[in-house]
Amino acid sequence: MTKRHISLLLCTAALVGSGVGAAWPTSLPKTYLVHQGESIQKAVDSAKSGDTVLLFPGVYHESVKVTTPGLTLRGMGHATVLAPPAGKATGDCGERGNGICVAGTKTKRLKDVTVSDLTLTGFPRAGLIAVGTDGLTVQHVTAANNGLWGIAEERSVRSVIRQNTAQDNGDAGVFLANTITAEQGATETQGTLISHNRLEGNRIGVTVRRLRDLTVAENNVSGNCAGVFVVGDENKPKAGNLTVRGNWVVENNKYCPKTARLPYLQGSGIVLTGAEDTRVTGNAVVGNTGKSPLSGGVVLFKSFVGVTSDRNRISDNTLDSNTPADIVNQESAKRNNTFEHNVCWASKPAGLC
Template structure:
């Protein structure tokens, strides 16, 4: 946020305070200014639906929980407004769980229309931004850097937008979206969640989409991870899928990550689908993803590790080059209805997919 933007916001508040605005006070959004050294949580707790909590440049040592609908938390820009963990024990459950910013609905009522923008979250042991039970969440121009598990994570949420963010050097996924993080359940319909124009680099996985339906991963730059984009399904119903991975640049995701209880080691995987159905992978540019993991390759269809097959997925119109062991890899039965059409590539496993 520029100095001009801040000045305009302050001018608007001054006009409201002077009585120029004719709307009743209850309907006038307020601006809550927070300076470095002051409590963000105190300002968030005082905010009402429609209000903006504006963080001035500086480094803030705390975790913040947003539990009111329609609240905007905005910094002065990711280069100048930074959130880091507090020394000692956190004062709220968000920090106690190792998260930087928590947007928290409940199991019975999703929290609507919260925005987090223009700041950096770094050094938290779990997630930089964690969203649970939200509806219409917007996260934009946020840098999540060197957090222990995820840069951005959400569960039980719908209609989210993650746009023009940076996730770098996080322990697991830069951006992790799931139906639930801990439970085994069927895929959740997100009603159009959008992951767009983000830069995701040097994480274990750039983007993980697990047990979800009806969303788009579009126009992102994904590089330097062990795996670029990972769409994960299993035997639960409804199945994961009915989503699109399109118009992304997925390049040189050749970092090495050791195996886990559920996955082999990861290296050199561009876009991977496991146990997904009716997913469209189209118009992506996939370059230089190289490794010897069972999941290595440019665009890879791999049966999930609980035996769930990929079915009726469409891989079309992608440009692939210098991926190894091949640009296109299909480890599924030919009877599963997965199709490969009009892709620009040189090598495939099995042969004949290019």
């Protein structure tokens, strides 16, 4: 080794020893462990962006609000359960009847939050609700027996809701809207994906209301009053530019009484009302049977406020044993909805199979 090499090594050692030139990160992602009986909210409030809050198995009687970007809230599967507290709920999330709230603001969306591997049950409103988010991921979550929705969101973009179970919730298993309370035109979701979920025993399996640029794909939707609803209204722009693809929509024959907005529901597979430029393709729609105005396999329904469904394409679906028909088109021919390459047995009007 030359004198020059020795000199360089000594200089390097001196720099490292003094801390100069050592590019160590100021902080590394942390994992906060929460055991049954401890506060989830306390851990969430302590965590920073990039951190994980990991919940051990047990029943946690609390609601949790997430406002930190990049946070992961994860349980250990079905044995990690969030349920309402025995007494009065605390915090605005719990006071509103929700289990987990992922909340941005009106001026800044909350980015890249993940919620996974846990069960949400018995909450008066929603198991999980997200408001003002960007890049939310919800996966391997079971949302069951909640008063209104299993998993819901509004004013959010680029979400991924996949491989969840939403069962026996009071309204929709998965509910997505531009806004829940205000009246305004449909908004772009920038590619939100609802896929590979199991949706059973709800009033509606999936509701997509006043949204655009969204995909509902490869979900198992059965035993609800209605399977998939794509809903528009008199506001502009209209709901649409959506894809409903490769879903298994079977025997959604539960009875649900009428509401202020809809007649009673029973036997509805996939319903488009007030939507445009939507692609319904490659679905298996079987055994959805009822006598509601919305009953049938794939139904194009003119909304109760008179908004038409226009330029939708129903193609390459397999339909069987749906009543009153496999395909029900309540729109006039001039709406330019197309029906192509479907395998089905009966339609209203005739000639669509």
